[in-house]
Amino acid sequence: MASTEDTIAVRISKELADRIISGAIEPGSRLRQDHVAEEFNTSHVPVREAFRRLEAQGLAISEPRRGVRVASFDLGEVREVAEMRAALEVLALRHAAPHLTASILDQADEATKAGDKSRDVRSWEEANRTFHRLILAPCNMPRLLSTIDDLHAASARFLFAAWRSEWETRTDQDHRAILSALRQGNTESAATTLGRHVQWIGQKPVKTASGRTRDAFAIVG
Amino acid sequence: MASTEDTIAVRISKELADRIISGAIEPGSRLRQDHVAEEFNTSHVPVREAFRRLEAQGLAISEPRRGVRVASFDLGEVREVAEMRAALEVLALRHAAPHLTASILDQADEATKAGDKSRDVRSWEEANRTFHRLILAPCNMPRLLSTIDDLHAASARFLFAAWRSEWETRTDQDHRAILSALRQGNTESAATTLGRHVQWIGQKPVKTASGRTRDAFAIVG
DNA sequence: TTGTGTGAAATTATAGATAATTTCTTTATT
DNA sequence: AATAAAGAAATTATCTATAATTTCACACAA
Structure with missing residues (x-):
């Protein structure tokens, strides 16, 4: 630090x-x-x-x-952040793709595995963020990357608000599909999958302070 | 104020x-x-x-x-801002389209005419910004709109740096095409034109402080 | 109950003062 | 002449103090 x-x-x-x-x-x-x-x-x-x-x-x-x-937030803002991330991450990926190396893709693969193994939200979120940063950073567009970082911070907040403690491990097929497309040089396919991936909004019942149950929403990608 | x-x-x-x-x-x-x-x-x-x-x-x-x-800037950043604007303005337009009224489109038409009549950069920029804001604001996505605003500020800076004083009036066909598509309810066509429009980077020779001439670049849409 | 003043306490916003760091200038040295 | 060192001036970052505004609690009236 x-x-x-x-x-x-x-x-x-x-x-x-x-x-x-x-x-x-x-x-x-x-x-x-x-x-x-x-x-x-x-x-x-x-x-x-x-x-x-x-x-x-x-x-x-x-x-x-x-x-x-x-700042407080609602389902509308979750959707807004998801769509902004989709638009900007796709843009970043298109520019990053030509500069991606085998080493970077291997690291991204590691991050995916770490995410799949995670037994709590916090470590899943960190692994997920690492994955996205790894494949997008080589675009060399500082303003774009810092905007995306802010959106990831917002995403993480939505996520932690919904999945306060419980977390089920799951296998991230999207990440694998993206990496596989990138390895084959199929940027368009990777971009399309990424765009869909970050717009996936998970839904989960949570107990509010008043004891009632409502649905919480968060971006899970 | x-x-x-x-x-x-x-x-x-x-x-x-x-x-x-x-x-x-x-x-x-x-x-x-x-x-x-x-x-x-x-x-x-x-x-x-x-x-x-x-x-x-x-x-x-x-x-x-x-x-x-x-902050200083270079051609790379001009391109970066242009691409971010394209991605985000297209997103905003898709959401705004269903809420656009005839009145808004008329105002946007006025703004286009004002831009065409402008005899200096400053008033052209203002009219152009008004046009974009008018057709995008109804998307009702505050975070997206404020990000776009910042990008417009950057765009304006590039523009004023290149076109310090001289400005030729010109007729904005893109704006007209966008409005016409929107009036016909053809959102996709409007979005495609807007995406291309915003990425149009003008080029102009300018005299530097040292008396030499170099090319300056700016977003002209 | 519901609403409305009123004053005290808390809090924000700004000013003025101080310590720490950087930058500039001058002087010495090779 | 070029470079390095040293000291002075300027500038940033922070702290303490003060003024202005808002919030809160409580009393009182409709």
């Missing part, structure tokens, strides 16, 4: 992002600058800068003079 | 964004917080927050302890 190199504001924003994504802080709850400042043993100036970062990532919403709260 | 409602940081970031986009501040030049603070008659705390905003929009780059500078 290069956290000693980072500025305090960056360190705080990373830590808060992690908590928001993992669900440790509830959607809608307020982020109070003095409290955060006290926790991190700083003044609130870097805290405010951290808030601006979270805002840009779509993890928090700030209303002037009324403070910052953790 | 609702600037009195905004926080000082927002006001500063908007003003600086405008200067960066218009080219009033050169790419690569440093943004010094004390100087900006003095100009706006504030302390540097809101200035720093404004910098974080610019960073998120991709208009400035900040290096810890070394300050913030105006």
Whole structure:
């Protein structure tokens, strides 16, 4: 962790992002600058800068003079993020494909296996994110990649909100189909599968705070 | 202008964004917080927050302890922004199409005419942006729309850098074709044209500071 | 009950002051 | 002349203090 190199504001924003994504802080709850400042043993100036970062990532919403709260989300936003990911990841893959090496594809295969073996959401999500990053990074489009990263952060949040604890292992056929197409140089087929893959929205009943049961939705790809 | 409602940081970031986009501040030049603070008659705390905003929009780059500078760009980034716009605007249009009314399409037609009549880049850019926003806004996907807005800001910057002053009026056939397809309910055709339209990169010789001539590139759609 | 003021407490937003780091300039050395 | 070292100036990052605004709790009236 290069956290000693980072500025305090960056360190705080990373830590808060992690908590928001993992669900440790509830959607809608307020982020109070003095409290955060006290926790991190700083003044609130870097805290405010951290808030601006979270805002840009779509993890928090700030209303002037009324403070910052953790962004809430609904099925509409899950769909929106899924479709944006589909459009942008397909674009990235088309550009990355010519630069993919056997070594990268092997690593992506490893990530897929790690995902299949995962017995909890957190490690599945990490493996999945690694897979996507591996095959997309060689596109060499920094702006595109950072937008995709933000969308993955949002996806992870939806996922953890739905699959809070229980997780069934499953074999990711899509990842395998994508890798196989890429190995054969069939970029179009890989892109098509990827586009469908990231739009797959899983559905799961969860118990709400009030004891009732409702359906939660998340992107599972 | 609702600037009195905004926080000082927002006001500063908007003003600086405008200067960066218009080219009033050169790419690569440093943004010094004390100087900006003095100009706006504030302390540097809101200035720093404004910098974080610019960073998120991709208009400035900040290096810890070394300050913030105006982001520079090259042909690669112009292409990247063009492709991202194509992917995302097509997505937005597909969702917006069912909600488009005759009134909206008429307004878009007006915007096209205004663009054709424009005798300078700035007013052409504004009309063009209005056109795109009109036909995309009804998609009702806030995250997508704000990402597209940032990309339009980048596009405008490329454009002003290339077409600093001279501008030839021209008739935008693409806009007309898109509107006509939309009126006929042919969303796919409109989307295809839009995707191509936004990726059209114009090329123009410009004189550099050192008196030499090189080619500048910009998105002209 | 429901709604509406009112004041205290909490919180945000900004200013001014300080410490730490980088950049620039000048001077010495090969 | 070119390069390196050293010190001064400028600049960033942070902290402490203050002003302005919002939120909350509670009382009172409809």
